[in-house]
Structure formats: structure tokens, C-alpha cells
Amino acid sequence: MPVTTTVQPIPHVTPKITQLFIDNQWVNAANGKTIPTIDPATLEKIADVQLGDEVDVDKAVAAAKSAFALGSPWRRMDASQRGRLIAKVADLIEQDTAYLASLECRDVGKPYLAALHDISFVVQILRYQSGWTDKLCGKTLPVDGDFFTYTRLEAIGVCGIILPWNFPLVLLAVKVGSALAAGCTVVIKPAEQTPLTALHFASICSSAGIPSGVVNVVTGLGATAGAALANHMDVDKISFTGSTDVGRLIMKASAESNLKKVTLELGGKSPCIVFSDANVDHAVKMAHFALFFNSGQACSAASRCFVQEDIYDEFVAKAAQRANEKIVGDPFNPKTENGPQIDAIQHKKILELIESGKGEGARLVAGGGSKEGKGFFIEPTVFADVTDHMRIAREEIFGPVQQIMKFRSVEEVIQRANDSNFALAASVFTKDINKALTIANSIKSGIVWINCHHVFRTQAPFGGCKESGMGREYAEEGIREYCEIKTVTIKIPQKNS
Numbered sequence: 001m002p003v004t005t006t007v008q009p010i011p012h013v014t015p016k017i018t019q020l021f022i023d024n025q026w027v028n029a030a031n032g033k034t035i036p037t038i039d040p041a042t043l044e045k046i047a048d049v050q051l052g053d054e055v056d057v058d059k060a061v062a063a064a065k066s067a068f069a070l071g072s073p074w075r076r077m078d079a080s081q082r083g084r085l086i087a088k089v090a091d092l093i094e095q096d097t098a099y100l101a102s103l104e105c106r107d108v109g110k111p112y113l114a115a116l117h118d119i120s121f122v123v124q125i126l127r128y129q130s131g132w133t134d135k136l137c138g139k140t141l142p143v144d145g146d147f148f149t150y151t152r153l154e155a156i157g158v159c160g161i162i163l164p165w166n167f168p169l170v171l172l173a174v175k176v177g178s179a180l181a182a183g184c185t186v187v188i189k190p191a192e193q194t195p196l197t198a199l200h201f202a203s204i205c206s207s208a209g210i211p212s213g214v215v216n217v218v219t220g221l222g223a224t225a226g227a228a229l230a231n232h233m234d235v236d237k238i239s240f241t242g243s244t245d246v247g248r249l250i251m252k253a254s255a256e257s258n259l260k261k262v263t264l265e266l267g268g269k270s271p272c273i274v275f276s277d278a279n280v281d282h283a284v285k286m287a288h289f290a291l292f293f294n295s296g297q298a299c300s301a302a303s304r305c306f307v308q309e310d311i312y313d314e315f316v317a318k319a320a321q322r323a324n325e326k327i328v329g330d331p332f333n334p335k336t337e338n339g340p341q342i343d344a345i346q347h348k349k350i351l352e353l354i355e356s357g358k359g360e361g362a363r364l365v366a367g368g369g370s371k372e373g374k375g376f377f378i379e380p381t382v383f384a385d386v387t388d389h390m391r392i393a394r395e396e397i398f399g400p401v402q403q404i405m406k407f408r409s410v411e412e413v414i415q416r417a418n419d420s421n422f423a424l425a426a427s428v429f430t431k432d433i434n435k436a437l438t439i440a441n442s443i444k445s446g447i448v449w450i451n452c453h454h455v456f457r458t459q460a461p462f463g464g465c466k467e468s469g470m471g472r473e474y475a476e477e478g479i480r481e482y483c484e485i486k487t488v489t490i491k492i493p494q495k496n497s
Contacts, residue, residue, distance in 0.1 A: 007116060008098060009102045009105065015103060015196045015199065018050065019049075022059050022063055029050040035048065042374055046196070049196070057187065057218055067211060074211045074213075083132070089205055090126035092208055100200060104197055108194050110294060125174055129180070129181040132479050136182065138150055143489070147489050156236045156484050158185055159175075159179045159239060160186075160239070162222070162242070163189065163198065164241045166342070168194040169201065179482045182480075192220065199217055201217075226246075235258075238253075247469060264469035265471075269421075270425040271413075271420075271443070272287050272305045272426070272428075274315060275308050276311045280311055284322060285322070291402045295339055297346075303396070308408070309406050316382075320366040320382050326380040338400060340376040353399075353401065356390070357392040364383055366380060383401070414439065423445045425446065426447070445468075446468065461474055
């Protein structure tokens with residue numbers, strides 16, 4: 001996404017708000033506790049935020065339920081006016097680009113230029129969604145008999161939004177913007193590692209004129225605040241992005257509470273398939289981006305790179321060279337390409353998986369360890385001669401570790417690419433459109449990119465299947481996830497014969 005690189009960062013930015021946002025009020029957690037949020041590049045504490053739990057979630061859900069009640073200002077509001085409010089939120093975010101990008105840079109550890117891209121994309125997302133508010137409509141249906149039947153799309157109600165830490169504000173915008181466009185109210189639970197931009201977003205919603213109770217934010221732990229939201233009887237839908245294991249817990253909570261609707265965007269182990277007729281330099285560049293984007297912390301990362309045997313050695317050599325050249329360090333340095341991993345837990349997990357790759361016989365051709373100095377930095381790592389049974393080929397690493405695997409034929413690579421519990425995304429690099437479409441039609445995944453990867457657009461739905469989740473985000477399909485279909489049938493009176 002294009003950004004204005006002249007927007008200067010605020011390297012020592014501190015958050016303006018650290019309280020919970022419930023019913024348009026800034027409040028402390030009922031338990032009186034706080035939790036620190038840490039800069040993963042420097043290991044310094046940025047701020048202490050409120051540690052909300054079940055009591056606070058109850059209050060936030062009650063506010064959201066009241067704001068969704070028949071006759072409330074939000075329910076009475078014209079759809080076009082709702083769209084104008086969402087567009088105003090986008091405008092205010094754009095005005096705060098430097099602050100929000102700098103806050104994301106410190107809280108997440110992503111390079112400032114990448115954070116600028118994120119904020120630019122957030123603005124695009126919200127403006128796109130604002131245009132849908134008065135265009136969500138049902139159908140008239142030619143049913144049998146003397147009846148007039150039509151359908152209505154109606155807002156589902158109170159929605160719990162549980163966010164990950166890798167793209168905090170982007171994924172907030174995708175979910176909350178869709179919910180508001182549909183006419184829902186929301187309770188947002190940011191990731192405990194990265195809560196700061198969600199709180200500022202709530203402030204912007206208030207400034208834009210979003211009515212009280214429509215947007216609420218409860219910061220806290222997933223095991224307490226997140227679980228309370230997932231189990232709440234007055235929450236009508238949960239939208240979650242995160243790990244497959246937590247996705248299972250949310251499904252279970254839905255089943256054991258009120259069978260609330262769920263949208264789950266979960267893990268991935270996406271294949272990137274490079275045929276020998278591809279432009280090798282372009283394929284190396286794109287496969288590198290497909291894996292190392294956001295320090296490897298992306299669910300759609302191309303973490304299984306299948307390269308045809310004719311070009312395998314050349315590809316491996318160039319992939320290793322590119323990884324060794326990558327600049328990792330201070331997120332506020334404009335030359336930095338990758339920042340740190342999010343926290344000590346992820347850092348340890350990634351290093352342990354790297355060691356498993358070495359132990360299982362993969363050939364290490366770049367990186368392979370922790371970067372010296374403070375912060376949760378890991379060297380850009382590339383393994384060659386990876387086989388399908390290895391842990392690094394099966395498990396989601398969620399870090400800067402590329403695995404390169406050799407294949408011979410179209411049939412072989414389709415079978416191997418589909419041999420995974422995950423099915424989020426895939427990409428294929430070839431000059432042969434027949435090969436490209438064969439792969440696109442044969443790979444089990446929610447998304448297939450041809451001669452590109454990580455192309456995210458507001459107009460195109462995103463989501464996976466199998467253990468990568470259910471439902472779609474972005475586009476019209478994403479907004480409809482926050483709607484119910486109501487069928488209305490009217491008996492047509494007939495004249496007496």
C-alpha cells in the first residue's frame with residue numbers, strides 16, 4: 001500500500017490512554033490490577049495498562065447490549081449516517097498516522113515504514129467498509145404459491161472481537177469496521193502484548209461521534225478476559241484471529257454457552273511452489289518476502305517453499321544470500337527490514353524449532369540463531385533439503401525461518417502441498433498459465449496467489465479452511481459474517497372466483 005514516507009516517527013512515543021473503554025467512559029479494571037506492555041526491541045516497559053477480567057467484560061457486554069437495543073440511537077440511525085461515522089473514524093486515524101505508526105512500532109516491534117503501511121491500510125479498510133452500510137440488502141424470492149417472500153440482512157448483535165498481536169490495528173479495523181458497517185456493537189479484547197493502538201482507536205470512535213456503548217475495549221489476558229467474552233451468554237458472535245489451539249477453545253465455548261456464531265482466522269503452513277520455468281530471481285525475491293514479511297509473524301507466511309529440482313540449487317543459493325543480506329534491528333531505523341519477535345515465549349519457541357531442524361537433518365544455509373544484543377531478535381534463517389516429516393515442515397513456526405523443499409512433478413507437489421492440517425493460503429510461480437491454474441484449482445486453501453504473495457486488498461475476501469479456520473474477512477463477504485438472514489413471507493389475498 002502506498003504511504004507517505006515523509007511522516008516522521010515519534011521514537012519515544014508513550015500512550016495517552018491505558019484504561020478500559022466501557023460505555024464511552026475510561027475506567028480502571030474492577031480488580032485494581034495492571035499489566036505491563038513491553039517494547040520487544042529494547043525490553044523496556046512502555047506502560048502499564050488495566051488488567052480487565054470477567055467483571056469488566058460483563059460491564060462492557062451490558063453496554064454493548066444496551067447500545068444494540070431496539071430504539072437505541074445506533075439502531076435508529078440511518079445506514080448512510082453510520083457509513084459517514086465510520087468514514088470519519090478513518091479520517092481521524094489518518095490524521096494520527098505518525099502517532100499510531102510509532103505506537104505500533106514500539107508495541108509490536110515492526111519497522112516504522114511497515115507500521116506506516118499498516119496505518120495506511122487501516123484507513124483504506126474503514127473507508128471501504130463505510131461504503132457498504134447502505135448497500136447490504138436481501139432478495140425477493142419467487143416462491144411457489146400465493147406468497148410474496150423476501151429476505152433481510154440484519155445485524156447479528158453484540159460481537160466479541162479477540163485480536164492477535166502481529167497486526168493489531170489492521171485486524172481490529174477489518175473486524176470492527178465490518179461489524180459496525182453491518183450495524184452491530186462490539187467488545188474488543190486486544191492481545192495482552194499489543195493493546196495500545198486499540199485504546200487509541202476507541203478514543204477516536206468517541207471523537208467521531210460513535211454512540212455510547214457501540215465500541216468497548218477491555219484489555220486483559222486471553223485466559224480471563226478473552227475466555228469471559230467467548231463464554232458470555234449475551235455475546236452473539238466471536239471473531240478471533242490467532243492460534244488453532246485457542247480457536248478450538250473458542251469453538252468449545254460457543255457450543256457450551258449459547259451457540260454463538262464464530263469467525264476464526266487461525267494458523268497456516270502455506271506452500272509456495274516454484275516451477276523451473278519461473279523467473280528465478282523474481283521467485284527468490286517473492287518467496288523471501290512471503291516468509292520474512294513482518295518478521296515471519298504472519299498466518300499466511302509461505303513457510304513451505306517447494307522448488308522444482310532443475311533450479312533447486314540455484315534457488316537455495318540465492319535465497320541464502322538474500323537472507324544473509326537482510327537488515328534486522330532497531331524498528332525506528334529506516335534501513336531496518338525486520339524487527340524483533342513479539343516476546344520471550346515466541347523467541348524461545350522459534351529457536352527450539354530451529355534446533356529441531358538441525359537435529360532432524362535439514363541443511364542450514366543462513367542464520368540459525370538469536371541475534372546478539374537486547375531484544376527478541378532472531379537471525380533470518382534458511383533451511384534447505386527439508387523433508388515433509390520434519391517438525392519445521394509440519395508445525396507453524398511464526399518466525400523468520402524459511403524451509404526449502406525439492407520436488408519433481410506437478411502431481412507430486414500438489415499431493416505434498418495438500419498434506420497439511422492447515423489450508424489458509426498458497427502461491428505458485430510459473431510462466432505457464434496451465435500449470436498455474438492447475439495448482440490454483442487443486443490446492444486446498446482459501447487463497448491462491450499466482451506469481452505473487454501476501455496481496456491483501458479490501459475488496460478480496462481472506463480466510464482459510466481445515467485447521468486454518470472458518471469464515472471470511474475483508475470484502476462484502478467479511479461484512480456479511482456479521483449479519484443474519486431473515487426470511488419474510490406475506491400471504492397474497494386472492495379474489496373469489
